[in-house]
Amino acid sequence: MRTRLAVAASQLRRTWDPGRLGFATTAELPELEGLVGQEQAVRALGFGLSLRSPGYNIYVAGPAGTGKTSYTSSLVRARAAGEPPAQDWVYVHNFDRPDEPLAIALPPGTGTSLVKAMEEIISDAQRIAARAIAGPEHQGRRDELLRAAQQQTEQAMLELEQLASAHDFGLTHTDHGIVPVPLRNGQPMTGEEFDSLSAEERREITARAKEIQRAVAEASRRAWEVEKAVRAELQRLDREVTGGALSPMIEGLKARFPGIPALAAWLNRMAVELIDPAIPSRGAADADADAGLPLRRRRPADPFARFRVNLLVANDPAGGAPVVIEPNPTYVNLFGKAEYVAEDDEPGNRHLQIKAGAVHRANGGYLILQAADVLASPTAWDALKRALSMREARIEAPGAENRLLPVALLRPQPIPLNLKVILIGSAQLYHALYAVDESFRKQFKFRAEFEVAMEANEQNVAGYAGFIARVCRRERLRDMTAAGVAQVLSHSHRLSEDQTKLSARFNEVVEVIYEADAWAALEGSPVVDAQHVHQAIQAKAERSSLPERHLLEQIRRGTLLIDVSGRVVGQVNGLTVMQRGDYRFGSPRRITARVFIGQKGVLHIEREVALSGQIHDKGLLTLTGYLGDRFGQDKPLAFSASITFEQSYMPIDGDSASVAELIALLSALADVPVDQSIAVTGSVNQRGEIQPIGGVNEKIEGFFRVCAELGLTGRQGVVIPRQNLHNLMLTDDVVAAVEQGRFHVWAIDTIEEGIELLTGLPAGERGADGRYTAGSLFDRVDSRIRRLARQYAYWRGGSGAGGGD
Structure with missing residues (x-):
């Protein structure tokens, strides 16, 4: 069984042959234009930008670091460059209602000319x-x-x-x-x-x-x-x-x-x-007449202020439609402000106090916002949706209706809005808004979603190499050799946790490129080679691995109890993944099960003390369904059992330990020891089929490091679901150990295969009489359950449970 289920070293990691990439260094490659591996998102975004109907604002969804913000900005700018420029807007004094300045639209580029012309008229009026x-x-x-x-x-x-x-x-x-x-x-x-x-x-x-x-x-x-x-x-x-x-x-x-x-x-x-x-004489007379009067009754310091023009928005007539990216979308930054009007302020000055916001500057074009940032200001978010719905931009003082004392406020004439807003955020945020915000559904009818990974086909590999070439040239880094690019591709597989896909988190790839260039500089190398990329990846992991090193020290000292050899009844090495900032690492955890007389069924200690999450609880209940299917067809499951993660004091979730929990429970029921040199990860359903889990690389590497710390014996290894084989991108030291036979990885499809691997006994098959193969583990479990049922019935004073040994 160990040989049949063993995973070959060649399956543990995908590597790339530099000779098949078709170049020696990135200096030979053209720069990548646009994005790689996001064809669907690119098509969707291009089509969404062509829709000018009301409500077809765009939400660009995707994980951080996929390039969605930079690409969206570049695509929008390229499209806007070929579109008609937007109008200029000015505010002028309202001679009839000074508190309600008038908004006037002008052809693009004429606003500045109007302001200058009015200043000339004001300057020349008295002289003429x-x-x-x-x-x-x-x-x-x-x-x-x-x-x-x-x-x-x-x-x-x-x-x-x-x-x-x-x-x-x-x-x-x-x-x-x-x-x-x-x-x-x-x-x-x-x-x-x-x-x-x-x-x-x-x-x-x-x-x-x-x-x-x-x-x-x-x-x-x-x-x-x-x-x-x-x-x-x-x-x-x-x-x-x-x-x-x-x-x-x-x-x-x-x-x-x-x-x-x-x-x-x-x-x-x-x-x-x-x-x-x-009229000059009038001004002089008024100046004399006003001498000594209170300030509020004097003539304005600038008697011509009401004739001046407030240029709110100026657009370049040759610059295409405006594109505005607002990094801090507060209410004022989006919608501008009409500054406070004092009681003794001159009415003729008030229109000059109006300041434009990003919405006004982007009017007639595109406004790009980060969704999480604009949602951080509920006032701004509500005002944005209202402006898009009403198709007009109003400049109002936020919270004016909540003031205890009335304040003189300007009410500038609203400006008609012709604007496409592009929100950029995560898919989770999009779905949350879609579920609870009806206005969001009405105003953001179009979604373009960026993938977190892409197929590792010839086209995308070439695009990846072009992306690396672009980064090297634009950032003035050393060119990278084909071997270096191959190493980056392998790391990209690791980031995507898939041998068939490359990661689209380009920000993490760029970090590796930067740091590899620094290692090459330290060595005085004119190019970045594979060893420099490897050094960059290893150095980054080492900088963040302090929690993992502390954990290994606890295991070595015996503070954290983990066995990597021997055989123990009702005890299995499960595997968990811990996250510390941007660093993830795997760690073994001892899972134990104990069985005793009773009828409470399977009790999970973490669940009882509220340290387990809903998904983990579901996995545990699934075990009860499996036991009922295998052993409860002809008798009640009249026993009690407890399962726990030993020395675990933090909340746990997920069902990836359900295989280990089930084997520990079956071991305790059968009184058959489990091989402690093997760790297990995987989820199991009620039929005993093994299901895939996440973090498989970190889990295997975590147990390998513990075994290496305590001493490799050549029998140690990890059992994983077969569906996770394509996720394997293990580090070089683990792959080397498997090649040398010092460590092993096994892939299983059913719980029965896992049972035989860890106990050395076949699981057994049910015969026509309902009994399992004599001497098999299931036969031992079945017999133990019957004995426990009879003992419980005897203790309760009953007549026994159905069936004999």
Whole structure:
């Protein structure tokens, strides 16, 4: 049986013949264009990018390190380069509702021109207005108005003086206005003279003074009305001449940006609003009038701020559609912000406080995000789905509705959204979102999935070599020989845990290339050869193997009890895999079983203390089904048994120990010892068929290192499922030991084969009478179960269990 089930050393590892690769060094190879081994994902992604219908945003799924992010970015950029460029977007002041700035779309590349043109108009407005106002024709009209007003004022004053003179009064100008003064002999009357008059004379003078004061008030009112009318007419003339002077400039600006109705409407309104601040004298008067007033009532520091243009997004007219990769997709980074508006802030400045986000910059093109990063900000994730659903980008303050006190906030006009979002993440995250998020299903209808491994065919091998050549050239590394490439290919098989597939985790392959180049540099080699790749792989493993070395030390000292020789009843060496960061290693664990009278069935100690996972518990229950099928057809399984992983204090899961557990239990029932020089891994079903498991390489290597530490005897080895043969990519030392007959690997299909390997007894076959082959292990198990059943029935005072020995 040991010979028949033995796995030849040639089956333990796939190697590549450098001579069959067709080159001497990677210097002879062209660089790989695109990806290798991801044809389906590449086709899917290309087709997904061609879909422009709403909701067909893309989720790119796949394991980390497969190149999905870099390839997606390069493919999107290549596609975007041939697509029409996106529009520019600007925000301008809303003259009617300052808190709601207006968004205007412009042809690509014109936003900067508009900003510059508006700055030129603002810069020239006062100079042009001042020149127009200072013109002789306008000054003549102003002088004519002022002369007419002066004449009216002088006439009113003459009439007032005549009235006063007729009543023996004169008029005096004081700080409080015009005051009538009584006259005596043509001279103003003094106070003493007025007091010397009789009461009747004083009353008569006072009455005449009041009549004159009424005339003064009426004259002052008429003068104020004349002044007001003249001032209004002067302002009208200033506005008229300023508007006329600015009009050619505004019309020229409109002519430079034709066919944009929203911009034309705003420029028309701007042309009207620009007149007042452009008039120089008005600005000076206001500056004087505002002196000493509170800050909030002063004129703005920049009276032309409301005419300035806020360039939100500028696109290159020759650059194709925009592609934006946002590495930190918070709400603000995605959707921009409208900065806080203080109570005393000037309304004309507010549109200048709007800042663009990645969504705005990518509008009209593509936005690439890492799914896990955007999900880390629920506000950003919800806003992104809402924007895609509504097809518009709003700039809002996050959490504004939760503020305790009201805050003045801008509400910029939303921008229409024409955007394809590409999320990159794991397949597990995709399925989780698809299951719980209806909006995600509606907005991300297309998925492109990258494989973790590829077929090791001629095309992919050539592509792998081209990939290595590309890394060497772009990173300025030494060229790699064909033998070095062959070693990398073997390591790739190890990473994929499959002799028929190469790993698509290129980041791990690149690490080996970098480190192999460093080893070549230390040796002064002009090229990277096979030994340098081997050194890089070994050195990386050694740097991370401290936990494994500690474990081997515990076994050598006898702290962790493991037997690799001898025979023991109810005891089997099972195998586990431990993960420490990026390093995995296998370790044997003693599995023991004990059988005694009772009817509790198989009790697993780890399960009882909640140290086992659901999959492991399922494997244990499967053993009960197997025992019932083999031994419970003609009698009850009236016995109790306990199974445990000795010296195991950490949670365990998986069903890869079920073969070892079953053999330990059968050994305890049959009272037949198990060969301790053999370790076992594998899963078993209720029919006794062996099923594949994971981590087979680490498990074999882990037991080999323990045997090497305690002394190889030539009888030691590991039993694995036959379905795992294609997963074997063992290290050189294990392969060499198998070649020399110092270590062995056996592959089994059924539990019966494993039983004979570990106990030396045939499992046995059931005869027509329901009994197993005499002397076989199953015969011993069957007889023990019958005895235990009778003993239990006797102990309970019953009449025995069915059937005799």
